[in-house]
Amino acid sequence: MPDRRTQILRAAARLIARRGVRGLRIGELAEEAGVSTALIYYHFTDRAELLRRTLEFINERADRYTAVRDPAVQPLDPRTDLEHALLLELQDTPEVRENSTAWGELRASAVFRPDLREDLARASLAWVNETAELIARARPQNTASANAAAAERLTSLLEGLSVRWLSGSLPLDHARRLLKEAIAVELADATRGSGTASGGTL
């Protein structure tokens, strides 16, 4: 049984994924979470704080389902780890669909709500850094800044593909294929840049 605070955050993520940030009413959230509105205001000082903590909750959940499997169990090559971490964000499971919908909606809302921007920028940076580390393991010969730029491109592309999928412009399997090819294109570019044969280090 999760604690009350987690129950509220879980319900908030669910409601945001169902009707959007602007459809989130505190009364309905209380009902969805099975708590009183007073308890919501006890845990979160205002709507902005509730949204920021929900963003954090969504990120932690994404960290869990995209975690690279325990390498002691089945060590994989760095490129496969990178593919796993990114492709796991494009899955048609209730959890991933809900999480991706809520993340995209918080991202879109931040265009109009400056009070979300700092937390969103921090969460984006953390994601870029984790991805850059995975890329660096796949192409250690490249500079840290080249790997960081590739991570920014791949995570931005993933956000773009995800909202196309969720808004009905792109079938999921096609989005996954485009992302997989983008990883190949980014890694191939580095391999060529270092003068080794295409794909040779992978």
Added chain:
Amino acid sequence: MPDRRTQILRAAARLIARRGVRGLRIGELAEEAGVSTALIYYHFTDRAELLRRTLEFINERADRYTAVRDPAVQPLDPRTDLEHALLLELQDTPEVRENSTAWGELRASAVFRPDLREDLARASLAWVNETAELIARARPQNTASANAAAAERLTSLLEGLSVRWLSGSLPLDHARRLLKEAIAVELADATRGSGTASGGTL
């Protein structure tokens, strides 16, 4: 002086960019456009049709400011044309900022509004096809499907970068640099695939 219908669409794009689709009220739109609410309902049967026609208006406006310059005036190489067409979507001018904000917001809203999806998918496809044609001129040796996939990746990346920029997670000049590098990475990949030297055909 634009006709009344165009006046309404221009005002709708402005209001969506200012407060989002869900903040768009017909009364305020009438005031912003300087027309009566009756005239809005005369031109657009309902809210869904108004949003679809605003999407179309935004696309036509983007087509104008990203149009490749008249080749008779100053013929450029295909890669430069491709860079122009895509990078012109990332500019800090009032028109581009408003257009990009409204497009991103309509995209995000379609996750929750199925009645926008068909028009959005059609507009996305038209944009992908135009971009694929520009890519094909830069790398005629590649298959049409490889060029279409590259166009889907570059336009999805552009949408992802644009919303990061507008939501305060990415400075504009950095977003532009990432996009320019992505074009180079995509075109380099094709060049390598055909066995010619890097960048040699450009």
